[in-house]
Amino acid sequence: MELLRLEGLSKRYIGTQALDAVDMTIEAGQVLCLAGANGSGKSTLMKCIAGGETPDSGRIIWQGRAFDRLTPAQSMALGIEIIYQDLSIFTDLTVAENIAFHVVQSQHRGWINWSEVDRIAAKALNELGADLPLRARLGDLPIGARQTAAIARALTQDCRLLVMDEPTTALPSRDVAQLLSMVHRLKSRGMAIIFISHKLDELFEIADRFYVLRDGRKIGEYAPAELTTTRLSYLMTGIEFKGDKAPQEFDRAAAPLLVVENLCRRDQYHDVSFSLRPGEIVGFAGLTGSGRTEIALTLFGLNPADAGKMTLAGLQLRPRSPREAIGNGIALVSEDRHGQGLFARKAIMTNIASSIFERSKGRLGLLSQAKERDIGDTWIRKVRVKTPSGEEPVQSLSGGNQQKVVLAKWLAADPKILILDNPTAGIDVGSKMEIHDIVRQLARQGRGVIMISDDLEELVMSCNRVFMMQAGRLAAEFSGETLTVEALSGELRQAS
Amino acid sequence: MMPQGNGKTAETGETNKTGLLPRLLGQGIGHQSGLSLLAFLIIVYVIMVALRSPDFLSLASLFDLIRSGAAWTVVALGVLVVMVSGGIDVSFLANAILSAYVATMITKWTGLDSLVFALVVAMALGAFVGAINGLIISLFSLPTLITTLAMQGVIQGVLMVFLDARPITAGNMPVSLRYFGTDVLFEFPDGPGYVGLSVFVVPLVLAVVATWYLLNRTAIGRATYAIGSNRLAALRCGVNLLKVNLVIYAYAGALAGLMGVMMVSDIRLVDPVTLVGNELIVLAAVVIGGAKLSGGAGSVSGVLLGMTLVTLLNNTLVTIGLSASWNRFFIGCALVLIASISHYRTKMRNLRQLNFENV
Amino acid sequence: MDGEYNNSSPLGASWRRFLPARMDEEGLSQSVLYAMIACVLALIFLSLGTAFFNPTNLVSVLQQTPEFALLSLAMGLSMVSGGIDLSIIAVANLAGIFAARLMTSEPVLAALGPDATIGLACLVALAVGVCAGLLNGIIIVRFGIPPLLTTLGSMMVFAGFGTGLTGGAGITGMPEAYVNVVSSSLFGVIPKSFCLVLVVFVVISFVVNNSVFGKSLYLYGENKVAALFGGLRLESTILISYTVCGALASLAGLIMLARFNSMKVGFGDAFQLQAILVAVLAGMDPDGGRGRLLNILPTVLLLQCVENAFTIASLSPFAKKMIWGALLLVFMALNFFFRRIVVRHLTALAIRRQQASLGVDAPPLAR
Numbered sequence A: 001m002e003l004l005r006l007e008g009l010s011k012r013y014i015g016t017q018a019l020d021a022v023d024m025t026i027e028a029g030q031v032l033c034l035a036g037a038n039g040s041g042k043s044t045l046m047k048c049i050a051g052g053e054t055p056d057s058g059r060i061i062w063q064g065r066a067f068d069r070l071t072p073a074q075s076m077a078l079g080i081e082i083i084y085q086d087l088s089i090f091t092d093l094t095v096a097e098n099i100a101f102h103v104v105q106s107q108h109r110g111w112i113n114w115s116e117v118d119r120i121a122a123k124a125l126n127e128l129g130a131d132l133p134l135r136a137r138l139g140d141l142p143i144g145a146r147q148t149a150a151i152a153r154a155l156t157q158d159c160r161l162l163v164m165d166e167p168t169t170a171l172p173s174r175d176v177a178q179l180l181s182m183v184h185r186l187k188s189r190g191m192a193i194i195f196i197s198h199k200l201d202e203l204f205e206i207a208d209r210f211y212v213l214r215d216g217r218k219i220g221e222y223a224p225a226e227l228t229t230t231r232l233s234y235l236m237t238g239i240e241f242k243g244d245k246a247p248q249e250f251d252r253a254a255a256p257l258l259v260v261e262n263l264c265r266r267d268q269y270h271d272v273s274f275s276l277r278p279g280e281i282v283g284f285a286g287l288t289g290s291g292r293t294e295i296a297l298t299l300f301g302l303n304p305a306d307a308g309k310m311t312l313a314g315l316q317l318r319p320r321s322p323r324e325a326i327g328n329g330i331a332l333v334s335e336d337r338h339g340q341g342l343f344a345r346k347a348i349m350t351n352i353a354s355s356i357f358e359r360s361k362g363r364l365g366l367l368s369q370a371k372e373r374d375i376g377d378t379w380i381r382k383v384r385v386k387t388p389s390g391e392e393p394v395q396s397l398s399g400g401n402q403q404k405v406v407l408a409k410w411l412a413a414d415p416k417i418l419i420l421d422n423p424t425a426g427i428d429v430g431s432k433m434e435i436h437d438i439v440r441q442l443a444r445q446g447r448g449v450i451m452i453s454d455d456l457e458e459l460v461m462s463c464n465r466v467f468m469m470q471a472g473r474l475a476a477e478f479s480g481e482t483l484t485v486e487a488l489s490g491e492l493r494q495a496s
Numbered sequence B: 001m002m003p004q005g006n007g008k009t010a011e012t013g014e015t016n017k018t019g020l021l022p023r024l025l026g027q028g029i030g031h032q033s034g035l036s037l038l039a040f041l042i043i044v045y046v047i048m049v050a051l052r053s054p055d056f057l058s059l060a061s062l063f064d065l066i067r068s069g070a071a072w073t074v075v076a077l078g079v080l081v082v083m084v085s086g087g088i089d090v091s092f093l094a095n096a097i098l099s100a101y102v103a104t105m106i107t108k109w110t111g112l113d114s115l116v117f118a119l120v121v122a123m124a125l126g127a128f129v130g131a132i133n134g135l136i137i138s139l140f141s142l143p144t145l146i147t148t149l150a151m152q153g154v155i156q157g158v159l160m161v162f163l164d165a166r167p168i169t170a171g172n173m174p175v176s177l178r179y180f181g182t183d184v185l186f187e188f189p190d191g192p193g194y195v196g197l198s199v200f201v202v203p204l205v206l207a208v209v210a211t212w213y214l215l216n217r218t219a220i221g222r223a224t225y226a227i228g229s230n231r232l233a234a235l236r237c238g239v240n241l242l243k244v245n246l247v248i249y250a251y252a253g254a255l256a257g258l259m260g261v262m263m264v265s266d267i268r269l270v271d272p273v274t275l276v277g278n279e280l281i282v283l284a285a286v287v288i289g290g291a292k293l294s295g296g297a298g299s300v301s302g303v304l305l306g307m308t309l310v311t312l313l314n315n316t317l318v319t320i321g322l323s324a325s326w327n328r329f330f331i332g333c334a335l336v337l338i339a340s341i342s343h344y345r346t347k348m349r350n351l352r353q354l355n356f357e358n359v
Numbered sequence C: 001m002d003g004e005y006n007n008s009s010p011l012g013a014s015w016r017r018f019l020p021a022r023m024d025e026e027g028l029s030q031s032v033l034y035a036m037i038a039c040v041l042a043l044i045f046l047s048l049g050t051a052f053f054n055p056t057n058l059v060s061v062l063q064q065t066p067e068f069a070l071l072s073l074a075m076g077l078s079m080v081s082g083g084i085d086l087s088i089i090a091v092a093n094l095a096g097i098f099a100a101r102l103m104t105s106e107p108v109l110a111a112l113g114p115d116a117t118i119g120l121a122c123l124v125a126l127a128v129g130v131c132a133g134l135l136n137g138i139i140i141v142r143f144g145i146p147p148l149l150t151t152l153g154s155m156m157v158f159a160g161f162g163t164g165l166t167g168g169a170g171i172t173g174m175p176e177a178y179v180n181v182v183s184s185s186l187f188g189v190i191p192k193s194f195c196l197v198l199v200v201f202v203v204i205s206f207v208v209n210n211s212v213f214g215k216s217l218y219l220y221g222e223n224k225v226a227a228l229f230g231g232l233r234l235e236s237t238i239l240i241s242y243t244v245c246g247a248l249a250s251l252a253g254l255i256m257l258a259r260f261n262s263m264k265v266g267f268g269d270a271f272q273l274q275a276i277l278v279a280v281l282a283g284m285d286p287d288g289g290r291g292r293l294l295n296i297l298p299t300v301l302l303l304q305c306v307e308n309a310f311t312i313a314s315l316s317p318f319a320k321k322m323i324w325g326a327l328l329l330v331f332m333a334l335n336f337f338f339r340r341i342v343v344r345h346l347t348a349l350a351i352r353r354q355q356a357s358l359g360v361d362a363p364p365l366a367r
Helices: A042-050 A072-078 A095-099 A101-106 A114-128 A143-155 A173-188 A200-206 A229-237 A292-299 A322-327 A337-341 A348-360 A369-383 A399-412 A429-444 A456-462 A485-495 B005-012 B020-052 B059-084 B092-110 B115-140 B144-162 B175-182 B201-217 B219-229 B231-236 B241-267 B279-288 B300-316 B324-352 C004-008 C010-016 C025-051 C055-064 C066-080 C088-103 C106-143 C147-166 C176-183 C192-210 C212-222 C224-229 C234-260 C271-281 C293-312 C317-361
Strands: A002-013 A016-027 A031-035 A057-062 A065-067 A080-083 A161-165 A192-196 A209-214 A217-222 A258-265 A269-276 A281-286 A307-312 A330-333 A417-421 A448-452 A465-470 A473-479 B184-190 B193-198
Touching: A002 A042, A016 A042, A016 A192, A016 A217, A031 A042, A031 A200, A031 A229, A042 A072, A042 A080, A042 A161, A042 A192, A072 A080, A080 A143, A095 A101, A095 A114, A095 A143, A101 A114, A101 B219, A114 A143, A173 A192, A173 A200, A200 A229, A200 A485, A209 A229, A217 A229, A258 A292, A269 A292, A269 A473, A281 A292, A281 A429, A281 A456, A281 A485, A292 A330, A292 A417, A292 A448, A322 A330, A330 A399, A337 A399, A337 C224, A348 A369, A348 A399, A348 C212, A369 A399, A399 A429, A417 A429, A429 A448, A429 A456, A448 A456, A456 A485, A465 A485, A473 A485, B020 B300, B020 B324, B059 B092, B059 B184, B059 B193, B059 B201, B059 B219, B059 B241, B059 B279, B059 B300, B092 B115, B092 B144, B092 B175, B092 B241, B092 B279, B115 B144, B115 B175, B115 B241, B115 C317, B144 C271, B144 C317, B175 B241, B201 B219, B201 B241, B201 B300, B219 B231, B219 B241, B231 B241, B279 B300, B279 B324, B279 C147, B300 B324, B324 C106, B324 C147, C025 C293, C025 C317, C055 C066, C055 C192, C055 C293, C066 C088, C066 C192, C066 C212, C066 C234, C066 C271, C066 C293, C088 C106, C088 C147, C088 C234, C088 C271, C106 C147, C106 C176, C106 C234, C176 C192, C176 C234, C192 C212, C192 C234, C192 C293, C212 C224, C212 C234, C224 C234, C271 C293, C271 C317, C293 C317
Parallel strands: A031 A192, A031 A209, A080 A161, A161 A192, A281 A448, A281 A465, A330 A417, A417 A448
Antiparallel strands: A002 A016, A002 A057, A057 A065, A209 A217, A258 A269, A258 A307, A465 A473, B184 B193
């Protein structure tokens, strides 16, 4: 039985055409896996279904009823529930109230029966086989508990279609298996499920059908039998990955640029040791929350370690702020480009020059517009940002070009060590290749590069060595012959 | 400084599950511990005052405190509701005096000299003006502080220019209002005379109960917390922002109308230029009581405690040998102190969770 | 590769020439501001004519502007970083009270003579302002309290301190020489106090536009997390900005003291709303990161003209307050619509560019 059909859905944002005339159908009791690289429009598509976004054009047809757009309330009334990537929970409210939020909001009795709220919450948690303290403030619980609460919330309604947007990303590995078995149970009750993930293994475990999206366009629909991980990843990225590496030669005898010894931080990572030589690209793979980003932030002065030693070019390193880290020659391109990397409404040249304001100021500590433009133009040329002028605001650029601006900003600062956290997340294939080129060039200039990525192919293509992180520890190291996508994904599967 | 241990223990919950509940209870007191600190401050202050003048600890001064704090507490409850949603209203006192003035005039004009009628008119008008606030803020998604600041000017202008308001003296005020200001619920013999509990306690209790009910027992009240806590999530959950804003700003307006009538009855003078200018003290009291300017937190009991401290300072600074003109200084100090503690803890906890929002 | 924009959208290039070079919100709200100034001046001219537009009256407009301009500049400066400074009036009062105390103190006058006393009093007042601003900045930076809450509290502390010191009474009777400073003029036309304001505006807006401090301040207002990750000097930047706010406020306090020949807590309370109004009208974004400080001066002058016109038309102060409020609401609502237009424009622009770049780079779709 057909539940939902989308016809020609389109949506634009500043910077991207997020959806381009997308069609889709889903039937009751079916698990549809929506596969696509970051930024392919998966989240936008789901938001349009859930009423979080208004499509520019196209129709949404729910059991024969056609809508131009849905409001969140409408969509919930129809029986569509979505679990957003950011969970959309209320940290100031209790667990029970978060779970029973829809029930509380939709009751018309004029008063709220709190014991009933507790009962509903307990029932939903029970269905999930989870146990949370109902009266605790959700903001005081760890991320896994918040995720559980968000899923439980979706189950409190008479849900016909459940959309899960990257539900496993932040989940500790033992909970992932539980989640997947939950999906099976819900499906057997006739619920339709759209499951979004970029972890391909998970997808094969539960999918009835694959739907591939790339750059906002539908690439096609496939049965699981037609596909392999390699084929799927080709469809998602448009790049045929032949297992080739671009071996980056570097001087293995050179003194290490950075040595990290027995670094610890409670609840985040333990006993981490590695070294980085000039010209080397070291990769970090692993799940979110495994400690990758946490270590990067420690090196960058934002997350002080409890114990251990860091040595940069022979000198003790203990940055207490990004400012100090940058002063020591460490730069970080963080994953959250919009939140942490860019000043969206400011000019491109200002963004680029911001990292070297102090170095480029003239007499009296003044920094002229002309100087700023100079710096901006130079780097716009070097990293090939596509823009008519350096005075355009960064938000007018596409995702890939925005990321190039972030890179340019750090290259201008001439760092010794560049840390990249998911540098190509959410950007188009063309820019992705260009960014890889830039990174390799940087290594060739004798800089050390640390690359954290969810994209295993990216790691295999660019890195000399890759560490697999697991629950805060360096679980395995791959290099040379052992560094293959298969080996990495095998290890990653073991982790979860 | 408050123990940061609280903030740290929460994170360890990620790896071990045992003893989760006790630790959570410790966490849950976050808001409560602010209130205990406040209660502690109040008790210390009361002891200080009592040491200076022992007869302060009497029913008479308690009743006096209630009487002088009642109207302000009523309006502070409205401010609380708005603040829980993450907004700030600074137009409420202008609204209060407008409502009170119009209610007085209509009562006089129609000859319906009844307190209930005056209250209904004042609260209806207050609610209407409040609803305008809510409407403008939601329609154009404007910053609430600046919008209500502008509205304050507009309301005062309407009162002074279009209604051409003139002070109404006690002799010209409706009899019912004059009685409202002096009536007592019951009296006790006290020394030579009597002390009575002002009838103001009735609207005060009603407002407290109504606000508590609105915030804790209704869908709109919970939606208010939700909006203050995470606006985007609230919208995604189908919360109707316009509706909630209309209700809460109208509710705050209605309480302002009620407060206006109480104030003019109390001072037995309808002076259109009074009240306005004291908004910030009310805001301070609400924040001292644990409400967050960013929304999502705040409670009726907090407002009661905050208002108690402010009223105490207003009434009794003279007793401890300082002129009453120092009261704002101490209220400000209390505000900065309490806000520093709670925000510093949040900041440290967020840093630990790698959230750099309020650095 | 750079060349592709020359031919990517010939249509776009032709109509874009008629718009401001960069169609962004800043430019737009500036255009709206200047259009408004023109309209209002025309309106005043039509209704009042030479009763307003005569040299004596225009000079008196300049004479009334200084403290208002300084307070608005302070408010605007605090908005650059996404903050707000509600304590400026209280700081102005407090600084004025300190100066007034000194200048009316017989022993000091006897010991130092009038000129040195005036100098000392001014220095003390400025020091009060600097300390007050520094205190605001420290609380904001160290404890992470939002500026709105910090300055709400500190405003009560400063005003309360001033009230406590004076018992709420005014201090009057400044030395003649001091009062004359404000009323005297350069070349007999331009009031000296206005010249001072002019200099302050030019210096501050030049520094903010061209120094590392100013640029960091704007970037902090735009996105403070990115500013942190970008390694900008945040703490000192915020400290300096609030300190300057305090200093400007104390300067305004000194001018107020000279004008009224008296000072007490509560003087100039009306400036609170007006300073916010001016800052927002001048295009300062209350969320931070945008707006040009120099625009504040013409806006202040405009409002002072309107104020003056109101006085000539003998409107009550409440009528003025109402008009200010209404003006602020209308302006913000207008900006709301303009912002939509700008976003739509930017979206369309970006799409055109992306399509152009996709055509070059993207491999053909599968199937």
